Amino acid sequence: MTTAATGTGVGRLLRDWREQRRLSQLELALRADSSSRHISFIETGRSRPSEEMILRLAEHLEVPVRERNALLLAAGYAPRYAQTPLDDPAMGALREGLERLLQGYEPYPAIVVDGTYNVIAANRGIAMLLAGLPEHLLTPPLNAMRITLHPEGLAPRIHNLREWREHLLAQMKRQIALERSEALRELFEEVAAYPLAEAGGGSDVPEPEPQPYPYVALPLRIEHEGRVLSFVSSISTFNTPMDVTVAELAIETLLPADPATVKYLQSQAP
DSSP states (O other): OOOOOSSOOHHHHHHHHHHHTTOOHHHHHHHTTSOHHHHHHHHHTSSOOOHHHHHHHHHHTTOOHHHHHHHHHHTTOOOSSBOOOTTSGGGHHHHHHHHHHHHHHTTSOEEEEOTTOBEEEEOHHHHHHHTTOOHHHHSSSOBHHHHHHSTTTTGGGBTTHHHHHHHHHHHHHHHHHHHOOHHHHHHHHHHHTSOOOOGGGGOOOOOOOOOSSOOSSOOEEEEETTEEEEEEEEEEOOSSOSBHHHHTOEEEEEEEOSHHHHHHHHHHOO
8 A cells, every 4th residue: 555755745755756767857847838946846845736736747757656646645635546456346357358368378478467576367378387396486476586586496497597687687677766666676686686597407408509580689598398498578568557556567478489489389289
């Protein structure tokens, strides 16, 4: 639940967000159809902004939905955005839609995670990749980052582990800077401290022949039952979310990066 920051007002919070986005008062004023003088008055506490102004500034500062509620509370207004649990009946259509999306993507892997990478839903393509992992990593709540980077998780199976690990940690750093999530920061510190597993698990699985074309993005190259599969990752979020829970959901799909991976996954389809 979002709570108001103590010992500070909305002006200080807005100034922090503006500085984090590296915008001057004039630049923000121009984007928000205001004046730098008005922005200055808000930040110094000389002027109390309206709800509409707070939300307008938050939009142009790309403040996450959860933190927009915090800004409103700090200014003495009620939160604007609900935080509805996914198991609430009101979320039934969303849950059904996500399940249909995941199933429709099979046999390719796809997963839905929340703002701290806890797994909300996954399809059979993901289950295939997770087969054989120790029980303590698969006990709910499953965490995608923990499963991927833990030395007893997928890490030993990833043949380009160093590059993939750097990609995931950089992604988390960007999110921490944007969202200021303490839970996300704690998860980052945990997974960043994991010892670097031996890429490929030291197996004798031969590397695939060099491709006659370059990958279009950094691939995840992961071993599965004696084969090295290659995927490129795509992450989707909801447009203009009006609920904190929905705003923090992300759908990650793994697209086969070479013909051999396509052929293998299709052969595994029921």
